[in-house]
Amino acid sequence: MSAAIELREIKKSFGNIPILRDINLSVAQGERHALIGPNGAGKSTTFNLISGYFAPTSGSVLLRGEVISGLPPYQINRRGLSRSFQVTNVFANMSVWENLRCAVLWSTGQRYAFWKNVDNLPEVRERTAQILADIHLTKRRDVPAGLLTYAEQRALEIGITVAGGADVILLDEPTAGMSHAETERAVALIRRLTEGRTLLIVEHDMSVVFGLADRISVLVYGQIIASGTPEDIRGNPKVKEAYLGEEAA
Amino acid sequence: MSEISTTVAPPLPTATEKLQFYGMWAAAAVVLVLLPHVFGSGGSLTTFSLIGISIIFSLSYNILLGQTGLLSFGHAVYYGLGGFLVIHAINIIGANKLPIPLPVIPLIGGLTGLFFAVLLGWVSTQRSGTAFAMISLGVAELIASSALILRTFFGGEAGVSANRTKLFKIFGWSFGPQIQIYYLIAAWTLIAVIAMYALTRTPLGRMCNAVRDNPERVQFVGYNPHVVRYLAFCFSGFFAGIAGALAAINFEIANSAYLGAQQSGTVLFAAYIGGIGFFIGPIVGAIFVTILSLGLSDLTQVWQLYFGLIFIAVVLFAPGGITGLLMMHRPLVKAGTLRQVLPSYLHALVPTLAMIAGLVLAVETIVHYTVNPGDDSHIKAFGIPFDAASPLIWAISAVLLVGGFLVARKDWVRIREAWDRAGSIEREKDVTA
Numbered sequence: 001m002s003a004a005i006e007l008r009e010i011k012k013s014f015g016n017i018p019i020l021r022d023i024n025l026s027v028a029q030g031e032r033h034a035l036i037g038p039n040g041a042g043k044s045t046t047f048n049l050i051s052g053y054f055a056p057t058s059g060s061v062l063l064r065g066e067v068i069s070g071l072p073p074y075q076i077n078r079r080g081l082s083r084s085f086q087v088t089n090v091f092a093n094m095s096v097w098e099n100l101r102c103a104v105l106w107s108t109g110q111r112y113a114f115w116k117n118v119d120n121l122p123e124v125r126e127r128t129a130q131i132l133a134d135i136h137l138t139k140r141r142d143v144p145a146g147l148l149t150y151a152e153q154r155a156l157e158i159g160i161t162v163a164g165g166a167d168v169i170l171l172d173e174p175t176a177g178m179s180h181a182e183t184e185r186a187v188a189l190i191r192r193l194t195e196g197r198t199l200l201i202v203e204h205d206m207s208v209v210f211g212l213a214d215r216i217s218v219l220v221y222g223q224i225i226a227s228g229t230p231e232d233i234r235g236n237p238k239v240k241e242a243y244l245g246e247e248a249a
Numbered sequence: 250m251s252e253i254s255t256t257v258a259p260p261l262p263t264a265t266e267k268l269q270f271y272g273m274w275a276a277a278a279v280v281l282v283l284l285p286h287v288f289g290s291g292g293s294l295t296t297f298s299l300i301g302i303s304i305i306f307s308l309s310y311n312i313l314l315g316q317t318g319l320l321s322f323g324h325a326v327y328y329g330l331g332g333f334l335v336i337h338a339i340n341i342i343g344a345n346k347l348p349i350p351l352p353v354i355p356l357i358g359g360l361t362g363l364f365f366a367v368l369l370g371w372v373s374t375q376r377s378g379t380a381f382a383m384i385s386l387g388v389a390e391l392i393a394s395s396a397l398i399l400r401t402f403f404g405g406e407a408g409v410s411a412n413r414t415k416l417f418k419i420f421g422w423s424f425g426p427q428i429q430i431y432y433l434i435a436a437w438t439l440i441a442v443i444a445m446y447a448l449t450r451t452p453l454g455r456m457c458n459a460v461r462d463n464p465e466r467v468q469f470v471g472y473n474p475h476v477v478r479y480l481a482f483c484f485s486g487f488f489a490g491i492a493g494a495l496a497a498i499n500f501e502i503a504n505s506a507y508l509g510a511q512q513s514g515t516v517l518f519a520a521y522i523g524g525i526g527f528f529i530g531p532i533v534g535a536i537f538v539t540i541l542s543l544g545l546s547d548l549t550q551v552w553q554l555y556f557g558l559i560f561i562a563v564v565l566f567a568p569g570g571i572t573g574l575l576m577m578h579r580p581l582v583k584a585g586t587l588r589q590v591l592p593s594y595l596h597a598l599v600p601t602l603a604m605i606a607g608l609v610l611a612v613e614t615i616v617h618y619t620v621n622p623g624d625d626s627h628i629k630a631f632g633i634p635f636d637a638a639s640p641l642i643w644a645i646s647a648v649l650l651v652g653g654f655l656v657a658r659k660d661w662v663r664i665r666e667a668w669d670r671a672g673s674i675e676r677e678k679d680v681t682a
Binding site for chain 2: 078090091093094098105106107112113114115119122125126129132138163
């Protein structure tokens with residue numbers, strides 16, 4: 001069985017500055033994989049390459065064995081890969097309901113339909129309601145997304161990401177800026193919503209990473225220096241030296 | 250229907266709500282039918298006809314600006330081309346005695362607008378923001394200048410004219426009298442408004458809003474924002490073409506002014522002053538701007554200057570437009586605290602009006618000295634005669650302007666305080682409810 005996501009000899013430079021140098025990464029189907037590393041290591045750039053925001057300078061990205069690098073983001077999304085953003089990226093003037101519904105429309109085959117009433121589509125209603133309940137924002141259904149609290153916006157961000165039913169989910173620092181209690185709730189939410197799907201997550205909170213991930217890859221200066229189970233990573237001397245330090249050991 | 254969509258999803262409209270909704274459209278139709286019986290003079294029929302055309306045009310513009318976040322400076326292109334094609338179509342149909350009646354002719358205008366939007370839109374809708382605005386301006390200049398060069402089609406300065414009464418007649422209507430043209434325009438206005446409203450309720454209409462709010466995120470939920478913008482542009486061109494066609498039928502002429510920058514500017518004014526954030530905003534704006542431009546042009550020579558001042562005031566102080574100002578009061582009405590802010594409005598009205606009067610006096614005096622310095626200084630503005638050469642008038646103007654501003658400024662603060670009080674009561678009610 002081919003891997004859910006595979007990165008082959010990925011290089012990415014902006015101008016003359018290399019950001020990623022020779023990334024090889026494989027995420028198996030159904031695996032929860034965390035990508036960790038210091039600031040500026042290239043984690044967000046890796047996400048942007050996988051999701052189609054940028055094309056790699058060289059190398060290729062494969063989704064279930066098919067090359068997707070070079071495709072625009074919406075085509076990659078239609079093939080079943082969805083991502084969230086580190087900085088909340090929602091439709092600020094639209095209600096929570098509308099936000100989630102927009103994320104459901106394409107996957108229910110509505111395309112650019114201008115002959116259907118959007119309120120009379122049972123499948124769209126059903127799926128939107130399901131996601132709304134899943135992210136616990138039922139009471140905030142009609143509030144414009146821009147007026148939600150930070151934690152609620154982060155939940156909505158995850159909701160939009162999973163709403164289309166993609167089976168490969170990329171989450172970029174989903175718990176950044178959250179309190180301890182909020183983080184716990186967010187992790188439970190992520191665990192539930194990504195059940196049976198493939199998850200690649202960038203995260204700085206090590207308790208989240210070690211609690212959630214089946215496998216971990218460590219990215220330092222544009223290179224993956226280690227990839228393995230949480231135990232492997234915890235015991236890896238190179239990782240200790242470069243990133244985790246003594247306190248995590 | 251499963252449990253979750255009945256308990257969590259927004260409730261579907263009840264039978265009563267549906268009835269209310271369709272009743273509203275039916276009521277609008279009745280009003281349109283009865284309007285000429287209440288205001289039957291030729292002047293008001295002409296005004297109503299112009300308002301109808303302006304409503305369609307403004308709403309078509311708002312598909313771009315309000316719904317999709319595309320600021321166009323060249324929307325008159327699709328209006329104008331629709332108008333020209335319709336004039337030629339009427340002439341060809343009339344000359345060949347084709348069995349096509351006048352009421353379906355606006356469709357030709359719509360299809361013309363659609364055709365050119367399909368043709369010109371793909372490149373310009375690649376990007377929103379500045380790039381789109383600049384390309385729209387460039388295309389508008391290109392078409393407007395070709396209108397003066399390609400004389401065979403556009404008829405040069407004079408334009409091209411047609412006789413609308415020469416067409417195949419149905420129900421014995423010749424469409425000569427203005428009342429028949431009024432009904433033609435009213436019917437098309439109602440159809441176009443309903444169609445454009447329905448468009449906002451479709452998956453495409455919802456994605457237009459999403460593209461307006463955040464085109465980047467749209468790409469990551471499977472939609473190509475370029476295609477969404479392009480389709481919005483095509484619909485917008487179609488309805489603009491219908492508006493242009495109705496204008497051409499109404500005046501029986503199309504000339505280069507139809508395509509020009511001023512026409513593009515006026516529709517931006519109307520949509521923005523009415524309020525681009527609401528579906529009815531451009532309708533309100535179209536009514537307001539049409540009546541104001543007809544009224545002001547009789548009262549003062551520099552009506553466009555006042556127009557500009559109103560536009561600036563709306564942009565600065567009421568970015569939601571007239572509709573936005575009215576909608577702001579809805580929560581207060583619901584909470585029953587509207588009465589608390591009304592006195593502060595009345596209080597502010599007097600000094601604000603004084604300030605405006607001072608401004609008008611100053612403007613008209615300056616206009617007299619700069620535009621018509623040789624004329625008699627006893628001039629008339631807004632029906633009120635005064636002597637522009639009198640130092641007393643200058644002093645009154647200065648006192649009204651400065652004094653009015655100083656007093657009004659304090660009253661504006663008072664309005665804000667009244668609002669804060671009314672708002673906090675409303676919030677408390679919210680909490681206890």
